[in-house]
Amino acid sequence: MPTRTFIDAIRETLATEMRRDESIIVLGEDVGKKGGVFLATDGLWAEFGDERVIDTPLSESMIVGASIGAAVNGLRPVAEIQFADFIFPAFNQIVSEAARIRYRSNDGYGVPMTIRAPYGGGVHGALYHSQSVEAFFTHVPGLKVVVPSTPYDARGLLRSSIRDEDPVLFFEHKKMYRSVRGDVPDTDYVVPLGKAAITHPGSQVTVIAYGLMAHYALEAADRVGEDGISVEVVDLRTLRPLDTETVLESVRKTGKCLIVYEDNKFGGYGAEVAAIVAEEAFDYLDGPVTRIAGPEVPGVPYNHALEEWFMVSPEKIADGIRALAAY
Amino acid sequence: MAATTRSDTRPATSDLAASVGLVDADLVEMYRYVALARALDERMWILNRAGRIPFVISGQGHEGAQVGIAWPFQRGHDWIAPFYRSIATCLTFGMSPRDILTAQYATATDPSSGGRQMPGHYGSRQHNLVSVSSPVATQLLHAVGIALAAKIRRTGQVAMTSMGEGSSNQGDVHEGLNFAAIHKLPFVFVVENNGYAISVPAARQVSVPNVADRASGYGIPGIVVDGVDVLACYVAARDAVARARAGQGPTLIEAKVTRLTGHSSDDQQTKYRSAEELEAELKRDALPAFRAQLIEAEILTEAIEASIAAKIAADVEDATDYAESQPDPDPATALHHVYAGDAGDGPDVAPDADSATETSD
Ligand SMILES: Cc1ncc(C[n+]2csc(CCOP(=O)(O)OP(=O)(O)O)c2C)c(N)n1
Ligand SMILES: [Mg+2]
Numbered sequence: 001m002p003t004r005t006f007i008d009a010i011r012e013t014l015a016t017e018m019r020r021d022e023s024i025i026v027l028g029e030d031v032g033k034k035g036g037v038f039l040a041t042d043g044l045w046a047e048f049g050d051e052r053v054i055d056t057p058l059s060e061s062m063i064v065g066a067s068i069g070a071a072v073n074g075l076r077p078v079a080e081i082q083f084a085d086f087i088f089p090a091f092n093q094i095v096s097e098a099a100r101i102r103y104r105s106n107d108g109y110g111v112p113m114t115i116r117a118p119y120g121g122g123v124h125g126a127l128y129h130s131q132s133v134e135a136f137f138t139h140v141p142g143l144k145v146v147v148p149s150t151p152y153d154a155r156g157l158l159r160s161s162i163r164d165e166d167p168v169l170f171f172e173h174k175k176m177y178r179s180v181r182g183d184v185p186d187t188d189y190v191v192p193l194g195k196a197a198i199t200h201p202g203s204q205v206t207v208i209a210y211g212l213m214a215h216y217a218l219e220a221a222d223r224v225g226e227d228g229i230s231v232e233v234v235d236l237r238t239l240r241p242l243d244t245e246t247v248l249e250s251v252r253k254t255g256k257c258l259i260v261y262e263d264n265k266f267g268g269y270g271a272e273v274a275a276i277v278a279e280e281a282f283d284y285l286d287g288p289v290t291r292i293a294g295p296e297v298p299g300v301p302y303n304h305a306l307e308e309w310f311m312v313s314p315e316k317i318a319d320g321i322r323a324l325a326a327y
Numbered sequence: 328m329a330a331t332t333r334s335d336t337r338p339a340t341s342d343l344a345a346s347v348g349l350v351d352a353d354l355v356e357m358y359r360y361v362a363l364a365r366a367l368d369e370r371m372w373i374l375n376r377a378g379r380i381p382f383v384i385s386g387q388g389h390e391g392a393q394v395g396i397a398w399p400f401q402r403g404h405d406w407i408a409p410f411y412r413s414i415a416t417c418l419t420f421g422m423s424p425r426d427i428l429t430a431q432y433a434t435a436t437d438p439s440s441g442g443r444q445m446p447g448h449y450g451s452r453q454h455n456l457v458s459v460s461s462p463v464a465t466q467l468l469h470a471v472g473i474a475l476a477a478k479i480r481r482t483g484q485v486a487m488t489s490m491g492e493g494s495s496n497q498g499d500v501h502e503g504l505n506f507a508a509i510h511k512l513p514f515v516f517v518v519e520n521n522g523y524a525i526s527v528p529a530a531r532q533v534s535v536p537n538v539a540d541r542a543s544g545y546g547i548p549g550i551v552v553d554g555v556d557v558l559a560c561y562v563a564a565r566d567a568v569a570r571a572r573a574g575q576g577p578t579l580i581e582a583k584v585t586r587l588t589g590h591s592s593d594d595q596q597t598k599y600r601s602a603e604e605l606e607a608e609l610k611r612d613a614l615p616a617f618r619a620q621l622i623e624a625e626i627l628t629e630a631i632e633a634s635i636a637a638k639i640a641a642d643v644e645d646a647t648d649y650a651e652s653q654p655d656p657d658p659a660t661a662l663h664h665v666y667a668g669d670a671g672d673g674p675d676v677a678p679d680a681d682s683a684t685e686t687s688d
Contacts, residue, residue: 025479051479057509062468062502069472072457073406074480077472093499096462097469104460106441106674107664108452141665165667 004184007177009151010040010116013158014078016188018048021076024162027054028063028080028116037082038118038177064090064115068098068167071111078162084119084171085128091136098167099142114161118174120212120262122311125174127299130307132211132263137169138240138272144168144193145239149214151182153237156191164193173212180215196243198250202232205321206250208273209260210236213312217260220317229325239269247273248281255286256324260317265293287327292320343624347558348565351626357394357557358621359635364390364415365614366639367427370647371446375592379651380431383592384447389519390415391613392552392582393489395560396517399568400487406473408457408466408488411447412519416489421454424646434653435660435676442656464490464497467516471503474512474571485571487564489517492581493524493532495541504577508545511576515567518579519554521586526599539581547577554584557617585611 004012018024026041026048032055035042045053056063060081067077081087087094094115102110121130138145146161146168148154154172161168199214200221209217214235221231232250236243251257257277259270274289292312294300300310338350368387375383386393393415400407402421409416414427426438430449433442439450439458450458457469470488477484494500495518507514518538522529535541542549548570552563560582567578585608589596596605621627654676663670 057502057505059502059506061499062471062506065465065468065499065503066472066475066506069408069457069469069474069486070476070479071472072469073473073476073482073484073486075476089498092462093465093468096460097465100460101458102664102667104440104444104448105450105452105458106437106439106443107667107672108438108450108674109458110667144666 001183001185003181004151005178006151006154006172006180007038007040009155009184010158010172011042013155014041014044015047017159017162018044018052023074024076024078025052025054025070026078026080027056027067029056029058029082031055031080036080038174040116040172040177041080060086060089061093064093064098067113067115068093068101068111071113072109076112076162078114078116081115081117083129084117084133085131087115087117087133094137094143094167094169095140099140102166103142110165111167112165114158114164114168114170116170116172118177119171120173120175121300121307122175122212124302124304124307125300126302130300132261134169134171134239135263135267135269138269142166143240145171146193146237147171147173147211147239148237149173149176149180149211149235151180151184153191153197155184156189157193157237159188159190160193163190168193171211175212176215191237193238194241194243196237196246197235198232198246199235200231200233202230202254204230204254205256205258205325206232206234206254207258207260207317207321208234208236208247208270210239211262213260213262216312216314216317219314220321223314223318224321224325227322229321231321242273242276244276244280247277251277251281252284255284256327257281257285257289258317258320258324259289259291260312260320261291261293262312263294264296265291266296268293287324290320290324292317341624341626343558343620343626347562349561353398354621354626355631355635357398357561358617358627359639360394360415360419361390361557361614361617362635363424363639363642364393364418366643367424367646368414370428370643371431372588372592374431374647380446382446383431384411385588385591386412386414388521388585388587388608388612389554391557391617392519392554392560392584394419395557396487396489396564396580396582398561399565400485403455405484406455406457406470406486408470408473408486409449409459410463410466410490410494411459412491413449413459413489417449417451417456420456422449422451422456424642425649426451428646428650429653432650432653433655434650435656436653438674441674441676463494464499466490467503468499471507471512471514474507474514475510477513478510483572485513485515485568487515487517489519491524492518492520492522492529492538493527495538496532504545504547504579507577508547511574513571513574514577515564515571516577516579517564518581519584520581521584523586523590523600525590525594526596537581539579542579547579549579549581551581551583554582555611555613555616557613584613587612
């Protein structure tokens, strides 16, 4: 099976989907000739031309708002927001419009649109090129939120997202673009939205993570494994809809639940997972539902010492696992 | 638009109709829509005062511009992303009086939203009318995206959106006009300038005398038209549609209209508008002006007017009775249609078969 980097899996999937379905267009800043600032759309403009690969002005609200309109009139737009940090000018279009148009029109209109955005820290991107923005959107019924962690999942989930009839936010951790490789078959497989994966089976502590943190959780599981702690890692893959069943099944088995996310802790996505576990699996718990997440500062600071301080690491996760396992 | 049958096989064309390239029957139909929109609107206020419907947001004073501007767009082919005052626009584009009034009552069979949205948030997939939301000006980008898809798919469609002058200050308007102009999209932007954004006068909303003055910043035509003059509105829109269809890009049309009511049923406009001003604004009402124009041109005869009035009265009565008789949505359906296929496709309670079609001839 061919191995690919995370970003190659995404780029090739965009190309194969565009070949399969003429109604797919790609639009965003620098996505054309340049192929995107991370080269996620490299080669698409050469193959599909100006009409299907559109270099937009710097207008994020327009990128999303016009994608909504294009979707209403028969296209399947895949919009790129250059960095997740710059999605906020489009917040109103995503939350007030894309998420609600089906509900408010009583199924009259729907928006089959995918918004791709690179997110995440650990890349010397500082406050405005490092953010994890998923919690702003997972809160919203009507949206789907996907965060793949492997090239295999990136391909299968991107296919599902593009083919979905509703708006999907597809967050790609930029640190993984070239550092993560994996097997990616050439077949037309999909990974369904809303299904988590157990990436490391274990019996004593459940660690729930997504994106880059799903990799760090695996590293942490290996480390504590040396101390004889058996960890089950659940990679959520889709944050909304959440695969509650897989999460609860694992926690009911292990009795201990640690949730890991890169965003600052307070009100982050993991808070919702913690609440669900507390509500639905209380009788099975042998310790407090715990979270390892970012500190309470409004962005990732730049200097490498500060950035390291901010970022959740395999070590910090391993410490969290050990503390929880001790209950 | 359906022409009235006459004994003469050629449709009658007065000088007035000929001067704008239409026939008399078109003008009569346009008048009927202006008057129908007014009558429905007035009924909404009566129902509000009678405690039957909790909220009204009105199009009174805008109807002439709306009908004139919507007229050259092709029903069921072109697209309109309307706003909350667009009753006449929606009627002209195919929604029925029943469709308008079930939205006021928020019934299960309201085709705009199945009772989920506040009154005034019209929309119809069947008629290519995009669902209205409350945050103003967002719909401009949807119309631009629709125009983009029309261009890419080569459908020949033109997309229009309308909003007030206050709303035209939103950033989405700038982002959308710029993009539409760059790509010469088949798009028409209509500003219905009624001089107020709730209580704030246009001079405190817009830094230039006309919103249309801003068009030059996008390199597109900006046209100011008197909203009292229905046929001038028609001509401006007709030319804009022709430009758009010919691949020459967007046009901004600003119609100077008046707001004959408060902002909504929750607003007392006498608090911020003088009695003299309100009195003077009555002269800027397109309904009597258009009527006088058509009588003067001998297009609107007494007989035609009487038959229009009777038809409108019957339509408004029918729509009221129908809306009154319709069920509330069932809370058991309130979780439906958050996502596709949540509860099958389409509304839980379909409108009566005949309500979706226009009740007029
Ligand atoms: C983004 C947003 N801000 C504020 C409001 C509240 N609001 C609704 S209509 C309105 C005034 C709009 O004025 P204008 O655009 O001139 O249209 P008009 O009502 O006069 O037709 C305001 C402030 C809103 N709906 N959306
Ligand atoms: Mg106004």
